[in-house]
Amino acid sequence: MSYDYIEFGETEKEFTSKIEEISGQNIFSCYQCGKCSAGCAFSNLMEKTINHTIQLVQLGKKEKVLQSNTHWVCASCLTCTVRCPREIDVAAVMEAIREYTLRYEPETIERLDLPEELLKKIPNIALVGSFRKKSEL
Amino acid sequence: MKNSYFPGCNLKTEAKGFEESAIAVSKALDAELVEMPEWNCCGTVQTMTTDNLMRRIAPVRVLSRASKHVKELKDSQNQVTTLCSMCNSTLKIVNAEVKENPNDLEKINFQLENDELIYEGDMEVKHFLEILRDDVGYENIAKKVTNPLEGMNIASYYGCMLLHPDKAKIDDEEMPTVMESIVLSLGAEVVDWPYFKQCCGSYHIVDRDDIVNSQVTKIIRNAKKTGANALIVACPLCAYNLDNQQLEMQGVEKDPIPIFYFTQLMAIAMGLPQKVNHFEDNHINPEPLLKELGLLGKKK
Numbered sequence: 001m002s003y004d005y006i007e008f009g010e011t012e013k014e015f016t017s018k019i020e021e022i023s024g025q026n027i028f029s030c031y032q033c034g035k036c037s038a039g040c041a042f043s044n045l046m047e048k049t050i051n052h053t054i055q056l057v058q059l060g061k062k063e064k065v066l067q068s069n070t071h072w073v074c075a076s077c078l079t080c081t082v083r084c085p086r087e088i089d090v091a092a093v094m095e096a097i098r099e100y101t102l103r104y105e106p107e108t109i110e111r112l113d114l115p116e117e118l119l120k121k122i123p124n125i126a127l128v129g130s131f132r133k134k135s136e137l
Numbered sequence: 138m139k140n141s142y143f144p145g146c147n148l149k150t151e152a153k154g155f156e157e158s159a160i161a162v163s164k165a166l167d168a169e170l171v172e173m174p175e176w177n178c179c180g181t182v183q184t185m186t187t188d189n190l191m192r193r194i195a196p197v198r199v200l201s202r203a204s205k206h207v208k209e210l211k212d213s214q215n216q217v218t219t220l221c222s223m224c225n226s227t228l229k230i231v232n233a234e235v236k237e238n239p240n241d242l243e244k245i246n247f248q249l250e251n252d253e254l255i256y257e258g259d260m261e262v263k264h265f266l267e268i269l270r271d272d273v274g275y276e277n278i279a280k281k282v283t284n285p286l287e288g289m290n291i292a293s294y295y296g297c298m299l300l301h302p303d304k305a306k307i308d309d310e311e312m313p314t315v316m317e318s319i320v321l322s323l324g325a326e327v328v329d330w331p332y333f334k335q336c337c338g339s340y341h342i343v344d345r346d347d348i349v350n351s352q353v354t355k356i357i358r359n360a361k362k363t364g365a366n367a368l369i370v371a372c373p374l375c376a377y378n379l380d381n382q383q384l385e386m387q388g389v390e391k392d393p394i395p396i397f398y399f400t401q402l403m404a405i406a407m408g409l410p411q412k413v414n415h416f417e418d419n420h421i422n423p424e425p426l427l428k429e430l431g432l433l434g435k436k437k
Contacts, residue, residue, distance in 0.1 A: 077301065
């Protein structure tokens with residue numbers, strides 16, 4: 001097993017504070033109890049658990065955070081937020097990671113090509129919700 | 138009493154049965170829902186960012202217009218009522234946020250200048266379930282029941298937006314009772330089940346229906362296991378996901394169970410005209426179950 005050398009320079013610090021700024025949360029409040037991941041309905045589909053993602057944000061590991069699908073799988077149901085014993089709005093941190101990508105690296109987002117029959121069928125709240133969460137619109 | 142009512146986009150399209158049954162029920166219970174004029178989309182999902190005021194303009198605009206509407210209604214409290222739980226949550230959260238941050242409200246109001254109508258932070262947002270619980274009362278619902286829903290075992294599905302977060306919840310987030318109490322007052326049975334707020338996958342239906350399908354499977358299997366023969370919901374997106382995706386997965390999951398809006402069941406129990414329910418819009422036809430239990434066609 002190999003360990004990463006923990007570096008917390010300007011680049012790392014910048015990512016961490018940007019996420020804190022967008023979400024309005026104190027990310028260092030997290031003490032890794034894992035309740036967010038335990039209660040998440042989508043944990044089985046996430047490449048990294050939520051608490052692991054939070055820890056990587058604390059360490060400023062931008063690439064690792066953005067490469068994972070965790071924040072995109074999150075459906076903003078806010079179960080983690082209402083259960084966090086440290087009162088961190090965990091879903092807001094996930095939103096901040098999505099927003100970070102949309103604001104600073106939008107070219108990494110895959111464009112969707114939705115068939116017309118799907119567009120006709122799907123409720124408009126799903127479309128508006130999806131576009132607001134997953135695109136710069 | 139009259140309530141200013143904000144429909145939101147889906148109540149006019151996929152969920153006509155929800156809107157029409159709710160209005161009919163509200164009239165019968167003397168808590169009439171009166172549609173507010175010149176409403177706009179609330180934005181569907183609230184932004185959880187601290188710095189994006191653009192996404193908060195639409196809900197504030199709705200609140201400012203609702204505030205004008207309640208003054209015109211006279212016999213009304215300072216509140217706007219919603220049916221869709223996503224609208225409910227978005228409007229409630231933004232309302233609480235701008236009340237806490239007058240500076241943000243001032244900036245948003247500046248954007249509303251052309252409307253000649255600003256929001257003064259004087260409104261409350263209520264879901265129709267709250268109106269039924271707090272203003273109407275369960276006993277008064279029970280008094281209007283002419284067609285008790287005997288034989289129906291209902292799993293009440295709250296979904297996430299009615300119970301999360303603190304700013305938007307309508308009941309206890311881990312042990313809500315409002316839907317169950319209404320079901321009991323209609324003469325139906327409630328089932329006790331753990332999946333009442335397990336997220337249905339929400340907007341992932343657009344590009345990740347695998348996520349939605351795995352959620353729907355878990356939710357429906359659990360409802361059936363606890364003996365439910367129908368589900369009630371308060372959100373057009375939960376309804377679509379649970380209803381349509383059950384049919385899509387019929388190869389794997391047999392015997393789909395019907396999904397009702399809670400107001401549709403109220404309309405049946407209260408003997409209101411069938412046409413308000415628009416069952417033709419349901420993906421899984423609920424009529425066979427209702428006929429089997431002898432609940433259809435008693436009183437038209």
